[in-house]
Amino acid sequence: MLIDLTGRTALVTGSTAGIGLAIAEGLHASGATVILNGRTDERVAAAAEKFGTSERVRGVAADIGTAAGCQAVVEAEPEVDILVNNAGVFSPQPLFEIPDAEWERFFAVNVMSGIRLSRHYVPAMTKRQWGRTVFVSSESAVQIPPEMVHYGTTKTAQLAVARGMAEAVRGTGVTVNSVLPGPTASEGVERFVREMVGDEIESMEEAGRIFVERERPTSLLGRLASAEEVANLVVYLCSDQAAATTGAALRVDGGVLRGVL
Template identity: 50%
Template sequence: MLITLEGKTALVTASTGGIGFTTAKILGESGATVIINGRSQESVNRALDKLHSELPNATFQGIPADLSRSEGCQALIDGAGEIDILVNNAGIYGALDFYDTSDEIWNQYWETNVMSGVRLSRAFIPKMQEKGWGRVVFISSESSRNIPADMIHYGVSKTAQLSLSRGLAKRFAGTGITFNCVLPGPTISDGFAAMFEQQAAQTGQSMEDIAKDFIAENRPSSVLKRAASVEEVANMIVYVCSEQASATSGAALRVDGGVVDDIV
Protein backbone atom coordinates (compact mmCIF):
# COMPACT_ATOMS: atom_id res chain seq x y z
CA MET A 1 0.00 0.00 0.00
CA LEU A 2 1.41 3.36 -1.05
CA ILE A 3 -0.10 6.31 0.78
CA THR A 4 0.14 9.49 -1.26
CA LEU A 5 -1.15 12.81 0.02
CA GLU A 6 0.13 15.11 -2.70
CA GLY A 7 -1.95 18.27 -2.90
CA LYS A 8 -3.32 17.91 0.63
CA THR A 9 -2.64 20.23 3.55
CA ALA A 10 -2.57 18.75 7.02
CA LEU A 11 -2.61 20.42 10.43
CA VAL A 12 -1.27 18.41 13.36
CA THR A 13 -1.74 20.06 16.74
CA ALA A 14 0.84 19.70 19.50
CA SER A 15 3.33 18.39 16.96
CA THR A 16 6.70 19.68 18.15
CA GLY A 17 7.46 16.33 19.79
CA GLY A 18 6.26 12.82 20.46
CA ILE A 19 3.42 11.21 18.51
CA GLY A 20 2.44 14.53 16.94
CA PHE A 21 5.91 15.22 15.57
CA THR A 22 6.25 11.75 14.09
CA THR A 23 2.77 11.97 12.56
CA ALA A 24 3.68 15.29 10.95
CA LYS A 25 6.90 13.79 9.63
CA ILE A 26 5.20 10.79 8.01
CA LEU A 27 2.47 12.99 6.54
CA GLY A 28 5.24 15.11 5.02
CA GLU A 29 6.96 12.01 3.68
CA SER A 30 3.63 11.08 2.08
CA GLY A 31 3.54 14.34 0.14
CA ALA A 32 1.26 16.53 2.26
CA THR A 33 2.02 20.11 3.14
CA VAL A 34 2.09 19.96 6.93
CA ILE A 35 1.39 22.69 9.48
CA ILE A 36 2.88 21.92 12.86
CA ASN A 37 1.87 23.56 16.11
CA GLY A 38 3.31 24.08 19.56
CA ARG A 39 2.80 26.45 22.46
CA SER A 40 5.89 28.59 21.80
CA GLN A 41 7.72 29.96 18.78
CA GLU A 42 10.91 28.38 20.12
CA SER A 43 9.48 24.87 20.21
CA VAL A 44 7.97 25.31 16.75
CA ASN A 45 11.28 26.56 15.33
CA ARG A 46 13.20 23.61 16.81
CA ALA A 47 10.73 21.14 15.32
CA LEU A 48 10.78 22.84 11.93
CA ASP A 49 14.58 22.81 11.86
CA LYS A 50 14.59 19.08 12.57
CA LEU A 51 11.91 18.32 9.99
CA HIS A 52 13.59 20.39 7.30
CA SER A 53 16.90 18.69 8.07
CA GLU A 54 15.44 15.18 7.86
CA LEU A 55 13.07 15.84 4.93
CA PRO A 56 14.54 18.70 2.87
CA ASN A 57 12.11 18.10 -0.02
CA ALA A 58 8.95 18.13 2.11
CA THR A 59 6.91 21.24 2.94
CA PHE A 60 6.39 22.18 6.58
CA GLN A 61 5.05 25.32 8.18
CA GLY A 62 4.67 26.22 11.85
CA ILE A 63 2.19 28.17 13.95
CA PRO A 64 2.66 28.71 17.69
CA ALA A 65 -0.60 28.72 19.65
CA ASP A 66 -1.77 27.63 23.09
CA LEU A 67 -4.85 25.50 22.42
CA SER A 68 -5.96 25.46 26.05
CA ARG A 69 -7.59 28.84 25.37
CA SER A 70 -10.16 29.87 22.80
CA GLU A 71 -7.88 32.75 21.75
CA GLY A 72 -5.09 30.32 20.98
CA CYS A 73 -7.41 28.14 18.91
CA GLN A 74 -8.52 31.20 16.94
CA ALA A 75 -4.92 32.23 16.30
CA LEU A 76 -4.22 28.79 14.86
CA ILE A 77 -7.39 28.87 12.76
CA ASP A 78 -6.49 32.30 11.37
CA GLY A 79 -2.92 31.26 10.61
CA ALA A 80 -3.63 27.88 9.04
CA GLY A 81 -6.12 28.95 6.39
CA GLU A 82 -7.69 26.12 4.41
CA ILE A 83 -6.75 22.53 5.29
CA ASP A 84 -7.77 19.03 4.18
CA ILE A 85 -6.60 17.00 7.19
CA LEU A 86 -6.97 17.88 10.87
CA VAL A 87 -5.20 15.78 13.48
CA ASN A 88 -6.35 16.83 16.95
CA ASN A 89 -3.35 15.65 18.94
CA ALA A 90 -3.21 18.41 21.57
CA GLY A 91 -3.71 17.02 25.04
CA ILE A 92 -2.46 16.99 28.61
CA TYR A 93 -2.32 14.19 31.15
CA GLY A 94 -1.15 13.52 34.65
CA ALA A 95 -2.00 11.39 37.66
CA LEU A 96 -4.04 13.06 40.40
CA ASP A 97 -6.45 11.65 42.96
CA PHE A 98 -10.12 12.44 42.43
CA TYR A 99 -10.33 14.41 45.70
CA ASP A 100 -7.32 16.51 44.73
CA THR A 101 -8.69 17.41 41.29
CA SER A 102 -10.13 20.90 41.55
CA ASP A 103 -12.67 22.52 39.24
CA GLU A 104 -9.81 24.50 37.74
CA ILE A 105 -7.95 21.31 36.79
CA TRP A 106 -11.10 19.71 35.40
CA ASN A 107 -11.66 22.81 33.26
CA GLN A 108 -8.03 22.82 32.11
CA TYR A 109 -8.31 19.24 30.87
CA TRP A 110 -11.68 19.86 29.25
CA GLU A 111 -10.51 22.99 27.43
CA THR A 112 -7.29 21.41 26.16
CA ASN A 113 -8.32 17.83 25.43
CA VAL A 114 -11.88 18.37 24.23
CA MET A 115 -12.69 21.96 23.35
CA SER A 116 -9.59 22.49 21.22
CA GLY A 117 -10.86 19.74 18.92
CA VAL A 118 -14.39 21.15 18.98
CA ARG A 119 -13.21 24.62 18.03
CA LEU A 120 -10.83 23.54 15.29
CA SER A 121 -13.31 21.08 13.78
CA ARG A 122 -16.04 23.71 13.72
CA ALA A 123 -13.71 26.08 11.88
CA PHE A 124 -12.22 23.73 9.31
CA ILE A 125 -15.09 21.37 8.41
CA PRO A 126 -17.01 23.82 6.16
CA LYS A 127 -14.23 24.04 3.55
CA MET A 128 -13.82 20.28 3.64
CA GLN A 129 -17.55 20.00 2.95
CA GLU A 130 -17.26 22.31 -0.04
CA LYS A 131 -14.53 20.09 -1.51
CA GLY A 132 -16.29 16.85 -0.63
CA TRP A 133 -13.16 15.45 1.04
CA GLY A 134 -11.59 15.73 4.44
CA ARG A 135 -10.08 13.85 7.35
CA VAL A 136 -10.54 14.69 11.03
CA VAL A 137 -8.70 12.54 13.54
CA PHE A 138 -8.81 12.75 17.33
CA ILE A 139 -5.94 11.25 19.29
CA SER A 140 -7.71 9.72 22.25
CA SER A 141 -6.29 6.96 24.48
CA GLU A 142 -6.93 3.48 25.77
CA SER A 143 -7.77 5.38 28.96
CA SER A 144 -10.99 6.46 27.22
CA ARG A 145 -12.26 2.90 27.67
CA ASN A 146 -10.03 1.74 30.51
CA ILE A 147 -10.51 4.67 32.89
CA PRO A 148 -7.48 4.95 35.21
CA ALA A 149 -8.42 5.35 38.86
CA ASP A 150 -5.50 7.70 39.42
CA MET A 151 -6.49 10.16 36.67
CA ILE A 152 -10.23 10.04 36.23
CA HIS A 153 -10.25 13.61 34.90
CA TYR A 154 -8.00 12.54 32.02
CA GLY A 155 -10.04 9.43 31.24
CA VAL A 156 -13.26 11.42 31.12
CA SER A 157 -11.79 13.89 28.63
CA LYS A 158 -10.59 11.05 26.42
CA THR A 159 -13.98 9.32 26.50
CA ALA A 160 -15.53 12.62 25.44
CA GLN A 161 -13.38 12.56 22.32
CA LEU A 162 -14.93 9.24 21.31
CA SER A 163 -18.40 10.76 21.58
CA LEU A 164 -17.32 13.87 19.70
CA SER A 165 -15.78 11.92 16.85
CA ARG A 166 -18.72 9.54 16.49
CA GLY A 167 -21.23 12.38 16.68
CA LEU A 168 -19.43 14.38 14.00
CA ALA A 169 -19.27 11.31 11.75
CA LYS A 170 -23.06 11.03 11.98
CA ARG A 171 -23.66 14.77 11.63
CA PHE A 172 -21.56 14.96 8.45
CA ALA A 173 -22.48 11.56 7.02
CA GLY A 174 -22.16 11.32 3.25
CA THR A 175 -20.06 14.46 2.88
CA GLY A 176 -16.77 12.73 2.02
CA ILE A 177 -15.26 13.73 5.36
CA THR A 178 -14.26 10.96 7.75
CA PHE A 179 -13.99 11.32 11.51
CA ASN A 180 -12.06 8.81 13.59
CA CYS A 181 -10.36 8.37 16.94
CA VAL A 182 -7.00 6.69 17.37
CA LEU A 183 -6.45 5.17 20.83
CA PRO A 184 -2.79 4.73 21.75
CA GLY A 185 -1.82 2.66 24.75
CA PRO A 186 1.49 2.98 26.61
CA THR A 187 3.89 4.57 24.12
CA ILE A 188 7.55 5.51 24.45
CA SER A 189 7.01 9.17 23.66
CA ASP A 190 8.87 12.26 24.82
CA GLY A 191 6.43 12.55 27.71
CA PHE A 192 6.95 8.95 28.80
CA ALA A 193 10.72 9.35 28.63
CA ALA A 194 10.56 12.53 30.72
CA MET A 195 8.50 10.76 33.39
CA PHE A 196 11.06 7.98 33.77
CA GLU A 197 14.26 9.87 32.98
CA GLN A 198 15.42 9.81 36.60
CA GLN A 199 14.73 6.09 36.96
CA ALA A 200 16.71 5.37 33.79
CA ALA A 201 19.66 7.40 35.09
CA GLN A 202 19.63 5.67 38.47
CA THR A 203 19.16 2.08 37.28
CA GLY A 204 20.83 2.11 33.88
CA GLN A 205 17.74 0.49 32.38
CA SER A 206 16.74 1.24 28.82
CA MET A 207 13.47 3.07 28.28
CA GLU A 208 12.12 -0.07 26.60
CA ASP A 209 12.81 -2.16 29.71
CA ILE A 210 11.31 0.47 31.97
CA ALA A 211 8.22 0.49 29.76
CA LYS A 212 7.93 -3.30 29.96
CA ASP A 213 8.06 -3.15 33.75
CA PHE A 214 5.47 -0.38 33.77
CA ILE A 215 3.12 -2.41 31.59
CA ALA A 216 3.58 -5.58 33.65
CA GLU A 217 2.64 -3.66 36.80
CA ASN A 218 0.02 -1.22 35.50
CA ARG A 219 -1.37 -2.72 32.28
CA PRO A 220 -1.11 -6.50 32.79
CA SER A 221 -3.87 -7.13 30.23
CA SER A 222 -1.50 -6.07 27.43
CA VAL A 223 -1.02 -8.81 24.84
CA LEU A 224 1.95 -7.01 23.28
CA LYS A 225 3.79 -6.94 26.64
CA ARG A 226 5.73 -3.88 25.59
CA ALA A 227 5.14 -0.24 24.85
CA ALA A 228 4.45 0.97 21.34
CA SER A 229 6.82 3.27 19.51
CA VAL A 230 5.68 6.68 18.32
CA GLU A 231 6.14 5.42 14.76
CA GLU A 232 3.69 2.55 15.33
CA VAL A 233 1.03 4.95 16.58
CA ALA A 234 1.73 7.54 13.87
CA ASN A 235 1.38 4.89 11.15
CA MET A 236 -2.22 4.28 12.20
CA ILE A 237 -2.94 8.01 12.29
CA VAL A 238 -1.53 8.55 8.81
CA TYR A 239 -3.48 5.60 7.46
CA VAL A 240 -6.83 7.05 8.61
CA CYS A 241 -5.80 10.34 6.98
CA SER A 242 -5.34 8.60 3.64
CA GLU A 243 -7.55 7.91 0.67
CA GLN A 244 -7.21 4.21 1.44
CA ALA A 245 -9.18 4.71 4.68
CA SER A 246 -12.18 6.22 2.88
CA ALA A 247 -14.59 3.58 4.26
CA THR A 248 -13.51 4.05 7.88
CA SER A 249 -15.45 6.70 9.77
CA GLY A 250 -16.91 7.00 13.24
CA ALA A 251 -14.41 4.41 14.45
CA ALA A 252 -12.27 4.05 17.56
CA LEU A 253 -9.03 2.48 16.34
CA ARG A 254 -6.86 0.97 19.04
CA VAL A 255 -3.07 1.00 18.99
CA ASP A 256 -2.96 -0.11 22.60
CA GLY A 257 -1.15 -3.43 22.38
CA GLY A 258 -4.36 -5.19 23.41
CA VAL A 259 -4.55 -3.47 26.81
CA VAL A 260 -8.34 -3.10 26.56
CA ASP A 261 -9.63 -6.66 27.09
CA ASP A 262 -12.26 -6.59 24.40
CA ILE A 263 -12.81 -8.48 21.14
CA VAL A 264 -14.55 -5.55 19.45
Protein backbone atom coordinates in the same frame (compact mmCIF):
# COMPACT_ATOMS: atom_id res chain seq x y z
CA MET B 1 -0.10 0.02 -0.08
CA LEU B 2 1.12 3.35 -1.42
CA ILE B 3 -0.31 6.31 0.44
CA ASP B 4 -0.07 9.49 -1.62
CA LEU B 5 -1.17 12.72 0.03
CA THR B 6 0.40 15.02 -2.55
CA GLY B 7 -1.48 18.30 -2.68
CA ARG B 8 -3.09 17.85 0.73
CA THR B 9 -2.45 20.16 3.68
CA ALA B 10 -2.48 18.73 7.19
CA LEU B 11 -2.59 20.47 10.56
CA VAL B 12 -1.35 18.35 13.46
CA THR B 13 -1.81 19.92 16.86
CA GLY B 14 0.72 19.29 19.59
CA SER B 15 3.24 18.22 16.97
CA THR B 16 6.57 19.43 18.33
CA ALA B 17 7.39 16.04 19.89
CA GLY B 18 6.12 12.52 20.51
CA ILE B 19 3.12 11.09 18.69
CA GLY B 20 2.21 14.42 17.12
CA LEU B 21 5.64 14.91 15.55
CA ALA B 22 5.68 11.31 14.32
CA ILE B 23 2.27 11.83 12.69
CA ALA B 24 3.47 15.02 11.02
CA GLU B 25 6.58 13.24 9.75
CA GLY B 26 4.50 10.37 8.40
CA LEU B 27 2.09 12.69 6.60
CA HIS B 28 4.98 14.68 5.18
CA ALA B 29 6.69 11.51 3.94
CA SER B 30 3.43 10.68 2.15
CA GLY B 31 3.50 13.96 0.25
CA ALA B 32 1.37 16.25 2.40
CA THR B 33 2.21 19.79 3.41
CA VAL B 34 2.26 19.77 7.20
CA ILE B 35 1.51 22.55 9.66
CA LEU B 36 3.22 22.03 12.98
CA ASN B 37 1.77 23.39 16.20
CA GLY B 38 3.20 23.96 19.64
CA ARG B 39 2.95 26.58 22.35
CA THR B 40 6.18 28.45 21.59
CA ASP B 41 8.05 29.62 18.52
CA GLU B 42 11.17 27.88 19.79
CA ARG B 43 9.58 24.44 20.01
CA VAL B 44 7.88 24.80 16.63
CA ALA B 45 11.14 25.89 15.00
CA ALA B 46 13.06 23.01 16.61
CA ALA B 47 10.47 20.51 15.37
CA ALA B 48 10.57 21.94 11.85
CA GLU B 49 14.34 21.45 11.74
CA LYS B 50 13.88 17.72 12.25
CA PHE B 51 12.37 17.42 8.78
CA GLY B 52 15.68 18.33 7.17
CA THR B 53 13.87 20.52 4.65
CA SER B 54 11.65 23.57 4.67
CA GLU B 55 9.65 22.22 1.75
CA ARG B 56 6.01 21.55 2.67
CA VAL B 57 6.59 22.37 6.37
CA ARG B 58 5.04 25.33 8.16
CA GLY B 59 4.40 26.10 11.79
CA VAL B 60 2.00 28.00 14.04
CA ALA B 61 2.91 28.70 17.66
CA ALA B 62 -0.28 28.96 19.73
CA ASP B 63 -1.72 27.54 22.93
CA ILE B 64 -4.78 25.75 21.60
CA GLY B 65 -5.94 25.05 25.14
CA THR B 66 -7.47 28.51 24.87
CA ALA B 67 -10.08 29.98 22.55
CA ALA B 68 -7.63 32.72 21.60
CA GLY B 69 -4.99 30.15 20.69
CA CYS B 70 -7.37 28.25 18.44
CA GLN B 71 -8.41 31.50 16.79
CA ALA B 72 -4.76 32.34 16.14
CA VAL B 73 -4.30 28.99 14.40
CA VAL B 74 -7.30 29.36 12.11
CA GLU B 75 -6.34 32.94 11.24
CA ALA B 76 -2.83 31.80 10.31
CA GLU B 77 -4.01 28.70 8.44
CA PRO B 78 -7.65 29.19 7.41
CA GLU B 79 -8.00 26.01 5.33
CA VAL B 80 -6.69 22.46 5.68
CA ASP B 81 -7.61 19.11 4.17
CA ILE B 82 -6.52 17.04 7.15
CA LEU B 83 -6.93 17.88 10.83
CA VAL B 84 -5.30 15.73 13.49
CA ASN B 85 -6.43 16.74 16.97
CA ASN B 86 -3.46 15.38 18.87
CA ALA B 87 -2.65 17.99 21.52
CA GLY B 88 -3.24 16.74 25.02
CA VAL B 89 -2.17 16.90 28.65
CA PHE B 90 -1.99 14.18 31.28
CA SER B 91 -0.59 13.68 34.76
CA PRO B 92 -1.32 11.29 37.62
CA GLN B 93 -3.25 12.69 40.58
CA PRO B 94 -5.49 11.08 43.22
CA LEU B 95 -9.10 11.53 42.16
CA PHE B 96 -10.36 13.35 45.23
CA GLU B 97 -7.41 15.74 45.15
CA ILE B 98 -8.02 17.01 41.60
CA PRO B 99 -9.18 20.64 41.86
CA ASP B 100 -11.68 22.30 39.55
CA ALA B 101 -8.89 24.16 37.78
CA GLU B 102 -7.24 20.90 36.68
CA TRP B 103 -10.53 19.41 35.45
CA GLU B 104 -11.13 22.57 33.45
CA ARG B 105 -7.57 22.64 32.08
CA PHE B 106 -7.77 19.03 30.92
CA PHE B 107 -11.10 19.63 29.19
CA ALA B 108 -9.85 22.84 27.57
CA VAL B 109 -6.79 21.19 26.04
CA ASN B 110 -7.97 17.63 25.42
CA VAL B 111 -11.57 18.27 24.35
CA MET B 112 -12.33 21.89 23.53
CA SER B 113 -9.29 22.38 21.29
CA GLY B 114 -10.52 19.65 18.97
CA ILE B 115 -14.07 20.96 19.04
CA ARG B 116 -13.03 24.52 18.25
CA LEU B 117 -10.69 23.61 15.41
CA SER B 118 -13.07 21.06 13.90
CA ARG B 119 -15.90 23.58 14.05
CA HIS B 120 -13.84 25.83 11.79
CA TYR B 121 -12.21 23.34 9.42
CA VAL B 122 -14.69 20.50 8.94
CA PRO B 123 -17.56 22.47 7.32
CA ALA B 124 -15.14 23.68 4.63
CA MET B 125 -14.02 20.08 4.07
CA THR B 126 -17.63 19.09 3.38
CA LYS B 127 -17.95 21.80 0.74
CA ARG B 128 -14.89 20.39 -1.02
CA GLN B 129 -16.27 16.85 -0.63
CA TRP B 130 -13.02 15.58 0.87
CA GLY B 131 -11.44 15.80 4.28
CA ARG B 132 -9.98 13.79 7.13
CA THR B 133 -10.28 14.53 10.83
CA VAL B 134 -8.66 12.32 13.44
CA PHE B 135 -8.91 12.63 17.21
CA VAL B 136 -6.00 11.08 19.08
CA SER B 137 -7.77 9.60 22.09
CA SER B 138 -6.42 6.77 24.27
CA GLU B 139 -7.20 3.31 25.59
CA SER B 140 -7.75 5.27 28.80
CA ALA B 141 -11.04 6.39 27.26
CA VAL B 142 -12.36 2.86 27.68
CA GLN B 143 -10.35 1.62 30.64
CA ILE B 144 -10.24 4.66 32.92
CA PRO B 145 -6.88 4.75 34.73
CA PRO B 146 -7.40 5.14 38.48
CA GLU B 147 -4.31 7.30 38.74
CA MET B 148 -5.69 9.96 36.35
CA VAL B 149 -9.46 9.79 36.06
CA HIS B 150 -9.66 13.34 34.72
CA TYR B 151 -7.49 12.34 31.76
CA GLY B 152 -9.52 9.23 31.00
CA THR B 153 -12.76 11.21 31.19
CA THR B 154 -11.57 13.70 28.59
CA LYS B 155 -10.49 10.89 26.30
CA THR B 156 -13.96 9.33 26.56
CA ALA B 157 -15.43 12.70 25.66
CA GLN B 158 -13.26 12.81 22.54
CA LEU B 159 -14.77 9.55 21.32
CA ALA B 160 -18.27 10.94 21.70
CA VAL B 161 -17.39 14.16 19.92
CA ALA B 162 -15.70 12.35 17.04
CA ARG B 163 -18.61 9.97 16.54
CA GLY B 164 -21.08 12.85 16.63
CA MET B 165 -19.09 14.78 14.04
CA ALA B 166 -18.89 11.73 11.78
CA GLU B 167 -22.69 11.45 11.95
CA ALA B 168 -23.03 15.15 11.16
CA VAL B 169 -20.97 14.92 7.93
CA ARG B 170 -22.31 11.64 6.58
CA GLY B 171 -22.21 11.25 2.82
CA THR B 172 -19.92 14.26 2.24
CA GLY B 173 -16.63 12.51 1.51
CA VAL B 174 -15.30 13.68 4.89
CA THR B 175 -14.33 11.12 7.51
CA VAL B 176 -13.98 11.61 11.25
CA ASN B 177 -12.32 8.93 13.37
CA SER B 178 -10.55 8.39 16.67
CA VAL B 179 -7.48 6.36 17.45
CA LEU B 180 -6.80 4.81 20.83
CA PRO B 181 -3.07 4.49 21.54
CA GLY B 182 -1.88 2.52 24.52
CA PRO B 183 1.25 3.35 26.51
CA THR B 184 3.57 4.97 23.99
CA ALA B 185 7.16 6.15 24.31
CA SER B 186 7.25 9.94 24.10
CA GLU B 187 8.64 12.95 25.90
CA GLY B 188 5.73 13.30 28.32
CA VAL B 189 5.24 9.59 28.85
CA GLU B 190 8.86 9.14 29.92
CA ARG B 191 8.32 11.57 32.79
CA PHE B 192 5.06 9.84 33.69
CA VAL B 193 6.62 6.38 33.62
CA ARG B 194 9.52 7.54 35.79
CA GLU B 195 7.04 8.96 38.26
CA MET B 196 5.12 5.69 38.38
CA VAL B 197 8.03 3.20 38.57
CA GLY B 198 10.81 5.30 40.10
CA ASP B 199 14.09 6.67 38.81
CA GLU B 200 16.28 3.76 39.84
CA ILE B 201 15.78 2.02 36.48
CA GLU B 202 18.33 3.59 34.16
CA SER B 203 17.08 2.26 30.83
CA MET B 204 13.87 3.86 29.57
CA GLU B 205 13.11 0.70 27.64
CA GLU B 206 13.26 -1.34 30.84
CA ALA B 207 11.31 1.27 32.80
CA GLY B 208 8.61 1.15 30.14
CA ARG B 209 8.46 -2.63 30.28
CA ILE B 210 8.10 -2.53 34.08
CA PHE B 211 5.39 0.12 33.85
CA VAL B 212 3.41 -1.94 31.35
CA GLU B 213 3.83 -5.07 33.47
CA ARG B 214 2.68 -3.33 36.67
CA GLU B 215 0.16 -0.78 35.48
CA ARG B 216 -1.17 -2.20 32.18
CA PRO B 217 -0.88 -5.96 32.77
CA THR B 218 -3.39 -6.84 30.05
CA SER B 219 -0.98 -5.56 27.37
CA LEU B 220 -0.18 -8.16 24.73
CA LEU B 221 2.69 -6.08 23.38
CA GLY B 222 4.48 -6.11 26.73
CA ARG B 223 6.29 -2.83 26.07
CA LEU B 224 5.71 0.79 25.21
CA ALA B 225 4.70 1.31 21.59
CA SER B 226 6.78 3.72 19.54
CA ALA B 227 5.34 7.02 18.38
CA GLU B 228 5.88 5.88 14.79
CA GLU B 229 3.77 2.76 15.36
CA VAL B 230 0.86 4.94 16.43
CA ALA B 231 1.47 7.42 13.62
CA ASN B 232 1.22 4.69 10.99
CA LEU B 233 -2.45 4.15 11.80
CA VAL B 234 -3.20 7.87 11.75
CA VAL B 235 -1.51 8.32 8.38
CA TYR B 236 -3.63 5.51 6.96
CA LEU B 237 -6.82 7.12 8.27
CA CYS B 238 -5.84 10.34 6.49
CA SER B 239 -5.47 8.58 3.14
CA ASP B 240 -7.80 7.95 0.22
CA GLN B 241 -7.56 4.25 1.02
CA ALA B 242 -9.42 4.84 4.30
CA ALA B 243 -12.48 6.41 2.67
CA ALA B 244 -14.85 3.77 4.04
CA THR B 245 -13.64 4.11 7.63
CA THR B 246 -15.53 6.82 9.49
CA GLY B 247 -17.17 7.17 12.87
CA ALA B 248 -14.75 4.55 14.17
CA ALA B 249 -12.58 4.30 17.26
CA LEU B 250 -9.55 2.29 16.20
CA ARG B 251 -7.14 0.74 18.67
CA VAL B 252 -3.37 0.87 18.51
CA ASP B 253 -3.05 -0.04 22.17
CA GLY B 254 -0.84 -3.09 22.11
CA GLY B 255 -3.78 -5.24 23.15
CA VAL B 256 -4.29 -3.51 26.53
CA LEU B 257 -8.06 -3.52 26.07
CA ARG B 258 -9.36 -7.06 26.39
CA GLY B 259 -12.57 -6.59 24.42
CA VAL B 260 -12.77 -8.26 21.04
CA LEU B 261 -14.26 -5.09 19.46
